[in-house]
Amino acid sequence: MTPKEAEKDGRAAAxxxxxxxxxxxxxxxxxxxxxxxxxxxxLAVLGRSGTGKSVLLRIIIGLQTPDSGAVRIHGEDxxxxxxxxxxxxxxxxxxxxxxxxxxxxxxxxxxxMFPLQHHCKEMTKSMQRDxxxxxxxxxxxxxxxxxxxxxxxxxxxxRVGLARALAxxxxxxxxxxxxxGLDPISSSEIDDLIxxxxxxHQMASIxxxxxxxxxxxxxxxxxxxxxxxxxxxxxxxxLQASDIEFVRQFLKHS
Amino acid sequence: xxxxxxxxxxxxxxxxxxxxxxxxxxxxxxxxxxxxxLEWFGDLGVFSWRVARAAVTPPFEFRELFRQLxxxxxxxxxxxxxxxxxxGAVLSxxxxxxLTRFGAKSMLPAAIVYSVIHETGPIITGLIVSGRVGxxxxxxxxxxxxxxxxxxxxxSAVNPYKLLAVTRILACILMLPLLTLAAxxxxxxxxxxxxxxxEPISLQQFIHSAFKGDTLNDFLPPTFKTAVFGLIIGLISxxxxxxxxxxxxxxxxxxxxxxxxxxxxxxxxxxxxVKFIIIFFP
Numbered sequence: 432m433t434p435k436e437a438e439k440d441g442r443a444a445a446x447x448x449x450x451x452x453x454x455x456x457x458x459x460x461x462x463x464x465x466x467x468x469x470x471x472x473x474l475a476v477l478g479r480s481g482t483g484k485s486v487l488l489r490i491i492i493g494l495q496t497p498d499s500g501a502v503r504i505h506g507e508d509x510x511x512x513x514x515x516x517x518x519x520x521x522x523x524x525x526x527x528x529x530x531x532x533x534x535x536x537x538x539x540x541x542x543x544m545f546p547l548q549h550h551c552k553e554m555t556k557s558m559q560r561d562x563x564x565x566x567x568x569x570x571x572x573x574x575x576x577x578x579x580x581x582x583x584x585x586x587x588x589x590r591v592g593l594a595r596a597l598a599x600x601x602x603x604x605x606x607x608x609x610x611x612g613l614d615p616i617s618s619s620e621i622d623d624l625i626x627x628x629x630x631x632h633q634m635a636s637i638x639x640x641x642x643x644x645x646x647x648x649x650x651x652x653x654x655x656x657x658x659x660x661x662x663x664x665x666x667x668x669x670l671q672a673s674d675i676e677f678v679r680q681f682l683k684h685s
Numbered sequence: 686x687x688x689x690x691x692x693x694x695x696x697x698x699x700x701x702x703x704x705x706x707x708x709x710x711x712x713x714x715x716x717x718x719x720x721x722x723l724e725w726f727g728d729l730g731v732f733s734w735r736v737a738r739a740a741v742t743p744p745f746e747f748r749e750l751f752r753q754l755x756x757x758x759x760x761x762x763x764x765x766x767x768x769x770x771x772x773g774a775v776l777s778x779x780x781x782x783x784l785t786r787f788g789a790k791s792m793l794p795a796a797i798v799y800s801v802i803h804e805t806g807p808i809i810t811g812l813i814v815s816g817r818v819g820x821x822x823x824x825x826x827x828x829x830x831x832x833x834x835x836x837x838x839x840x841s842a843v844n845p846y847k848l849l850a851v852t853r854i855l856a857c858i859l860m861l862p863l864l865t866l867a868a869x870x871x872x873x874x875x876x877x878x879x880x881x882x883x884e885p886i887s888l889q890q891f892i893h894s895a896f897k898g899d900t901l902n903d904f905l906p907p908t909f910k911t912a913v914f915g916l917i918i919g920l921i922s923x924x925x926x927x928x929x930x931x932x933x934x935x936x937x938x939x940x941x942x943x944x945x946x947x948x949x950x951x952x953x954x955x956x957x958x959v960k961f962i963i964i965f966f967p
Contacts, residue, residue, distance in 0.1 A: 494836050514735075514844055515742075521842035528840075532833035546841045549744075595841075 443506050445470050445603050445635030446491060451500035452659075453486055460486050461497070462659030466637075470602065473629055473636040475650035477643065477681070482656050484639040485529060488605045491637070492526050493517045504603065522550060525596030525634075529608040531588035533580035539591050540576040543567060546598040566594040569631075570624055586617035590624065597628065604628075604636040610645045622648045643685035655681060732924045736854065739847040746848050753856035757818050761864055768813050769868030772805045773797065773876035781883060793880060794895035801872035803907045808955055810865045811914035814857070815948040819922045822853050823943025826926025827936040835927065850927065854919030861915035865908050906966045910958040914951045921947040 444467035453461040460483035468474045476484050489495040491502050493509050502509050504520050512520065533542050540563055547559045554562070567573045570590040580588055589609060596604060609625060610618035622645050629636060629649070640646050646653050647667040654664040657677050663670060670678055780796045826849060829835050838845045877891045922943040929939040 489836075492840055494839060514846075518842040518844065521840060524840070526837070526840040528833050528837060530833060532837040534829075534834055534837070535832070546843075549841065549843045552744075595837075599842075 444468060444503070445505060446637065447501075447503040447506075448487070448491065449501045449503070451487070451490065451502070452498045453483065453490065453495070454498055459659050461490075461500075463500070464656070464659070464661060466654060466661065466664075468603075468635045468637055470635050471629075471633040472652065473625075473638060473650040475638045475640060475646035475653045476656060477641060477646055477653055478656035479681075480641060483659060484641075484656060485607050487656075488526070488607050488637065488639050492521060492524055492605060522599055523601055524603040524605060525599070525601035527589070527592045527596045527604070527606045527609060529611055531580070531585075531592040533588055533591055533595070535580050537580075538576065539567070539572065539578050539580070539583065542580065542591055543594045543598055546595065550599060562598070563594075566597055567591070569597070569628065570594045571620075584617075586613050586621065589613070589621055593621075593624065593628070597632070600632070602634055604632075604634045606636065606638045606640075608640055609638060610640065610642050618642065618645060621645075625649045643682065728928065729920075729924055732850075732927075733920060735846045736850045736920070736923070739844055740851045740855070742847075746852050749848055749852040750855055753852045754860060756821075757814070757853070757856045758860035758863060761814055761817055761860070762867055764817060765810050765813055765864045765868045766871040768809050769801070769806060769870070769872040770875040772809055772868075773801060773872035773874065774879045776800050776805065776872070777876040777879035781880065791894070794877075794886075794891045795897070797876035797880075798873055798895035799903075801876065802869050802904050804959075806869040806872055807865050807907050807911045807914070808951075810861065810868045811911055811918070811951040811955070812948055814861060814864065814914070815918050815951055816944055818857065819918050819943040819947040820940045822919070822922035823926045824936055824940035826923060827929035827939035830927055830929045831932055831935055845927070850919075850923040853923055854916065857915035857919030858912050859915070861911040861918075862908050865911045869908070902966045906962045910955075910962065913954055913958060917950045917954055918947040921950060 446466070446468040448464055448466040451461050451464040452459075464487060466474065466476075476487065478484050486495060490497050491504075493502075493512070496510070504523065507520060509517060509520055533539075534545065537545065540560075543563045543566055544559055547554060547562060551559065551562075564573060564576070567576065570593050572587060572590050572594065575583060575587065575591075580591070583591070593606075593609070596606075606625065610621050613621065625636075625638070626649055628634075636650075638646065638650055652665065653667060653670055655662045655670065655678055663673050663675060663678050670682060673679065776797050777793070780800070781790070781793055784790050784793055784796060826835070829849075835845050835849070838848060873895070877886070877888055880886055880891065925939045925943040925946065929935045931938075
């Protein structure tokens with residue numbers, strides 16, 4: 432759904448990406464992207480490697496700035512916000528990194544507790560511990576509290592990263608390649624977990640992936656990016672019915 | 686040496702990456718070593734401003750500060766004390782030989798204490814901490830940067846300047862004078878022991894002879910000037926670490942450049958501070 436369509440729809444989008452452009456030197460990565468995601472909705476962003484999918488997510492959470500265009504979170508434009516105000520916006524967002532990005536000097540429990548320690552000062556230590564245990568139980572990692580990130584597998588790290596992203600009860604969840612580098616069984620488990628969390632928490636989610644199977648499992652809507660633009664956006668069935676050559680090629684080789 | 690610019694002997698590091706938006710990326714305008722050098726200072730200025738702002742706005746990261754005080758202070762103590770002891774021994778041996786030649790052997794305690802406390806203790810402490818702590822901070826933050834841990838901190842709505850940079854820089858500022866005192870103490874103590882081996886003298890007599898006619902103004906400014914060394918070491922190491930790009934090679938470059946640049950700036954600052962102390966604390 433484009434931002435204009437969303438406006439017509441009468442609902443304020445949780446995430447609106449409007450005419451986003453981003454280049455690195457002469458390489459144009461994003462070339463006028465428009466997207467919007469509402470609460471309770473999951474959008475999968477697909478595309479070939481290096482087509483700017485991760486850059487899009489990083490711009491949405493303010494880790495990178497666009498050359499032009501706007502990102503609105505619950506209607507608030509994040510461009511030009513100072514770090515303090517941006518931090519307030521980020522409190523509503525959870526971000527799961529492609530390589531998990533767990534703090535390697537902290538245990539699994541401390542990793543998930545990190546956002547709580549910084550933003551939930553009203554919670555006692557034991558309340559924070561209970562919350563961490565609950566989050567880790569949600570992702571099936573309750574038995575690994577004291578382990579260091581280096582002592583657990585890639586799939587487990589992804590789960591812990593997800594638990595950390597959910598720690599502050601975000602309205603928006605951004606997932607960067609949640610199944611990349613995992614075996615099919617672990618990928619399927621992560622997909623099921625994301626679906627479960629989505630059903631329970633009703634967040635607005637964007638999942639960046641190049642895994643079509645994963646995308647159609649976890650997302651109601653898919654957007655396929657090529658050369659910095661959204662080539663097609665719709666359900667998996669709509670992608671299948673498309674006669675755009677790039678879409679057909681992408682589906683054929685996925 | 687930088688792969689990016691072979692003319693620059695010390696790699697000043699790549700421009701800041703996604704630490705967001707915040708820091709200006711000027712890589713594409715790089716026209717040569719002079720431009721790179723000026724860009725580096727510009728980026729350092731922006732970084733310093735952000736750190737200064739983060740330092741004075743609550744909430745404060747006391748837990749991390751105490752962890753850094755331990756990491757930077759306690760862990761550096763043995764090395765700094767050993768270096769101070771070695772300097773004390775060497776000074777005692779060298780000065781004894783020189784002063785005896787000029788018939789001024791009685792000045793030996795004062796020569797040792799004056800040399801250790803005024804210059805060798807502070808500068809040796811500064812350089813040792815530049816090496817140990819500068820490399821540690823540079824490598825740790827660079828590693829966090831390339832593995833997206835700093836981005837994860839930002840994404841968790843925590844200010845990485847406050848959590849990572851302010852705490853480390855403050856710990857360096859607070860710990861350098863204390864470590865200098867430790868280096869001074871072990872230098873004077875071992876200087877005395879070395880002299881005792883050559884010619885017995887009581888510690889009381891040694892101290893009395895060494896500090897005769899001195900005031901606090903003779904000893905406090907050289908000790909507290911190391912707080913400036915701490916600021917330089919912390920600031921440059923954090924800056925080099927947090928602007929790293931490019932995997933393991935980037936981490937290595939950040940560690941090396943942190944040590945080289947902070948040592949260089951400590952030496953330059955020492956020259957300026959010595960002149961300043963001579964003028965204002967004659």
